[in-house]
Amino acid sequence: xxxxxxxxxxxxxxSPDESELVQKLENRTDTEATRMKHYLSMPDLSRIPASPIYxxxxxxxxxxxxxxxxxxxxxxxVPTSVTFDLYNFAPDHPARSxxxxxxxxxxxxxxxxxxxxxxxxLSQEEIKAKMARGEAVGFFSFGxxxxxxxxxxxxMNVFHQIDGGFLIPKNKKIIxxxxxxxxxxxxxxxxFGPDIKYRFNKDTFPYTDxxxxxxxxINGRWIEVxxxxxxxxxxxxxxxxxxxxxxxxxxxxxxxxxxxxxxxxPDIRLLWSKDVRVxxxxxxxxxxxxxxxxxxxxxxxxxxxxxxxxxNDYFDLVRELAPGLVEEVHxxxxxxxxxxxxxxxxxxxxRITYRSIERTLTSSEIDELHKKIELATKETFGAQIR
Numbered sequence: 184x185x186x187x188x189x190x191x192x193x194x195x196x197x198s199p200d201e202s203e204l205v206q207k208l209e210n211r212t213d214t215e216a217t218r219m220k221h222y223l224s225m226p227d228l229s230r231i232p233a234s235p236i237y238x239x240x241x242x243x244x245x246x247x248x249x250x251x252x253x254x255x256x257x258x259x260x261v262p263t264s265v266t267f268d269l270y271n272f273a274p275d276h277p278a279r280s281x282x283x284x285x286x287x288x289x290x291x292x293x294x295x296x297x298x299x300x301x302x303x304x305l306s307q308e309e310i311k312a313k314m315a316r317g318e319a320v321g322f323f324s325f326g327x328x329x330x331x332x333x334x335x336x337x338x339m340n341v342f343h344q345i346d347g348g349f350l351i352p353k354n355k356k357i358i359x360x361x362x363x364x365x366x367x368x369x370x371x372x373x374x375f376g377p378d379i380k381y382r383f384n385k386d387t388f389p390y391t392d393x394x395x396x397x398x399x400x401i402n403g404r405w406i407e408v409x410x411x412x413x414x415x416x417x418x419x420x421x422x423x424x425x426x427x428x429x430x431x432x433x434x435x436x437x438x439x440x441x442x443x444x445x446x447x448x449p450d451i452r453l454l455w456s457k458d459v460r461v462x463x464x465x466x467x468x469x470x471x472x473x474x475x476x477x478x479x480x481x482x483x484x485x486x487x488x489x490x491x492x493x494x495n496d497y498f499d500l501v502r503e504l505a506p507g508l509v510e511e512v513h514x515x516x517x518x519x520x521x522x523x524x525x526x527x528x529x530x531x532x533x534r535i536t537y538r539s540i541e542r543t544l545t546s547s548e549i550d551e552l553h554k555k556i557e558l559a560t561k562e563t564f565g566a567q568i569r
Contacts (some may be wrong), residue, residue: 193253193254194516196303204287213466218499219285219293222329223259224343228438229325231344235442236343236364236454236463240325242373242467243260243345248366252321252347255304259294260287265302265483266295269421270390282493283327290509293329297346298435300324301414303421314424319351323460325438331495334502334512335350337443346435348414353430354364360393363411363432371408374441375399380436389435392417399445408444410434446471450540452507458541477543479510482553485532486566487524492531500563501535504556510538530569 205223208216227235244254266272267279278282278295285293302320304310313320325345332340347366351358364383371381380400388394391412398405411434416426439451445467448454453461455470460474494514501509516532524530535556538547560566 190257194304194307195254196257197254198258198260200262200291204260204291214500214503215285218503219287219329221323221503222285222293222327225327225341227327227343228325229345230274231546233462234454234466235446236438237468238467239374239438239441240345243347243370244323245367246373248369249321249323250345252323252349253304253310255298255300257294257300257303257323257324259293259329260291261299262291263292269302269418270298271415271417271421272389275391279436282417282495283331285331294326295328295330296435297324297326297328297344298433300346301418301422301433302346303422303513314350317352319355319356320348320388320509321347332500333495334498334509335451336510337440337449338341338500339439339467340499342451343438344435347364347436350424350429350431351557352427354535356430358430358432359413360395362376362430363413363434364395366432367409367411368432370398371397372541375401375445385524386412388412390414399444406440406444408441409434411435442467449473450510451509452540455507456540461540463511478539479536479538480546480549481536481542482549483515483532483534484529484553484557484560485516485528486560486564487528487569488564490527490529492529492564492566494531497533497560497564500559501556505537505552506558507541508537508539508544508552509535512535514561532569 208220228234230238231237272278273299284295291497300322310320323345326343327340327341328344332338368381371379383395384398386394386396386408391414394410394412396407397409397411398407414431414433419429439454442448442454443451443461446465447470456462458474464471498512501512513534515534517529537544557568561568
């Protein structure tokens with residue numbers, strides 16, 4: 184699975200539907216399409232050897248437990264039927280909403296999680312034949328995922344995930360939580376070092392039962408790093424398998440979180456930096472030292488909008504207008520006043536913290552940029568600036 188220069192994809196799934204949807208997206212000029220085209224064009228750090236995101240993946244895939252596992256690269260534009268329906272996301276699950284997920288059209292979205300790999304992997308004729316012979320299969324998928332999200336030092340709307348899965352005939356071996364915990368303990372040691380302390384807590388996920396979260400202890404504080412469990416019988420049936428015949432485990436997690444913890448990074452944007460003073464420090468286990476603490480500039484914005492206003496859409500607007508220059512957008516206040524605003528209006532107040540990770544910003548520069556954001560807020564959301 185690993186060649187001399189890095190990670191090989193055993194299965195690189197090309198979707199004709201994805202190609203057609205990308206072309207349609209290219210032909211669109213609306214704001215949402217422009218954003219999605221930009222997000223899709225961003226580099227996949229999990230496949231760039233100089234990145235610590237890549238290094239985490241490489242360490243995991245290099246573990247002896249996974250020497251015969253396959254790697255599958257899945258499409259980045261996927262149908263909701265595969266992303267949500269197949270994995271038993273409830274009809275009212277937040278991930279199904281336009282406020283959380285990037286919709287290309289009514290039924291296709293930017294990939295919000297890499298767990299979709301189960302569908303694509305088990306659809307391969309080679310894998311079907313292998314399983315028909317009663318052979319166990321193990322597989323990984325990793326890469327960029329897309330979710331509308333808040334703006335702060337620990338979150339971006341484009342980030343990276345890795346998912347792992349294993350299936351074995353029950354007449355050969357029945358596996359469960361204990362085996363999965365052993366696997367994940369090895370992963371924690373590979374990423375954080377052999378002396379890392381870890382623990383598991385019960386959790387709930389749409390597609391596994393029982394489910395666990397794994398925490399590691401960093402500087403005396405327990406931090407959640409991943410979710411895992413046993414795929415439910417319903418999901419196994421949805422994937423075309425007989426749950427009475429197959430035993431399994433599954434896990435998935437965001438790679439940025441592990442990188443931030445390992446290097447004590449103060450800002451997620453540093454993982455994308457091209458500043459050589461930053462890049463040379465981005466090594467797992469190396470405690471990051473500020474190359475220069477550029478000062479923040481804070482500006483507040485308050486406005487009245489219709490009640491259907493979606494904050495995550497606003498955060499995308501801010502990202503677009505001030506790329507790489509916003510450290511945080513913090514909600515200061517949100518309230519309704521029928522007498523002042525009317526029954527269908529609501530007031531929001533946000534504090535925007537501007538800070539570059541590469542240079543000092545000037546007040547005049549930010550004043551101009553902030554006015555630009557105010558104008559775009561009015562034009563895009565029909566807002567009344569207060």
